[in-house]
Amino acid sequence: MTSIPAGDRPVVSQPAKAIQPAWVRISHWINAAAMIVMILSGWQIYNASPLFNFTFSPFVTLGGWLAGGLLWHFATMWLLMVNGLIYLLLGLATGRFRRKLLPITASGVAADARAALAGRLSHDDLSRYNQVQKLLYAFVIVAGIVVVLSGLSIWKPVQFQWLTAMFGGYDLARYVHFICMALIVAFLVVHVALALLVPKSLRAMIAGH
Numbered sequence: 001m002t003s004i005p006a007g008d009r010p011v012v013s014q015p016a017k018a019i020q021p022a023w024v025r026i027s028h029w030i031n032a033a034a035m036i037v038m039i040l041s042g043w044q045i046y047n048a049s050p051l052f053n054f055t056f057s058p059f060v061t062l063g064g065w066l067a068g069g070l071l072w073h074f075a076t077m078w079l080l081m082v083n084g085l086i087y088l089l090l091g092l093a094t095g096r097f098r099r100k101l102l103p104i105t106a107s108g109v110a111a112d113a114r115a116a117l118a119g120r121l122s123h124d125d126l127s128r129y130n131q132v133q134k135l136l137y138a139f140v141i142v143a144g145i146v147v148v149l150s151g152l153s154i155w156k157p158v159q160f161q162w163l164t165a166m167f168g169g170y171d172l173a174r175y176v177h178f179i180c181m182a183l184i185v186a187f188l189v190v191h192v193a194l195a196l197l198v199p200k201s202l203r204a205m206i207a208g209h
């Protein structure tokens, strides 16, 4: 059998492996849209019975009035819960969380935070998260789980008595729900600013590469 010299062999190009697989991209954007609707409609609901000495401007609330806010909130929570559950299950089953988010060490976070502030943090390899990203993503995943659980406990405090009790009762569960929302909003501000600062990470989250 005649063999083709190495230099003359056709080059078979392999499709580049996606930096962000399709299931991550789809669930991320559904989650982002659902989160934003939940936050804006949540602010509308909050305004009807504020926990603190302030209310949210009508320009940043969704629903127009209490009942409208509740309708948006209760409709979108299903999307957030089902989509969030799919993302969590796939993240665990595929080993993505272990591979991409662990380990997180205090010294690693401190070193990467210092490097980021000094403008020395490399963004060449988008397939690996730095320690600050790992910490922020792990943190927002936990905040997302707690915001949903505390939400369930104030939505159906009779049916989910055990859950409401776990948060220290209905009133405390409301504070937990609000604090998680505030932490998620703080995450979002930093997260979106960083995504815009490193546009190729945004491209990877949209197109995969």
Ligand code: HEM
Pocket (backbone or CB within 6 Å): 024, 028, 031, 032, 033, 035, 036, 096, 100, 126, 133, 137, 140, 141, 144, 184, 188, 191, 192, 195, 201, 202, 203, 204, 205
């Ligand atoms: C709406 C504006 C948003 C934009 C523009 C955005 C953009 C991005 C980008 C570009 C990445 C990839 C980051 C990288 O390679 O470093 C990413 C990852 C991620 N984002 Fe967002 N995001 C948004 C909203 C959200 C929201 C609302 C949440 C959750 C509350 C969220 C949670 C995450 C998580 C957990 C990851 C890591 C996903 C993984 O690797 O499994 N994002 N986002």
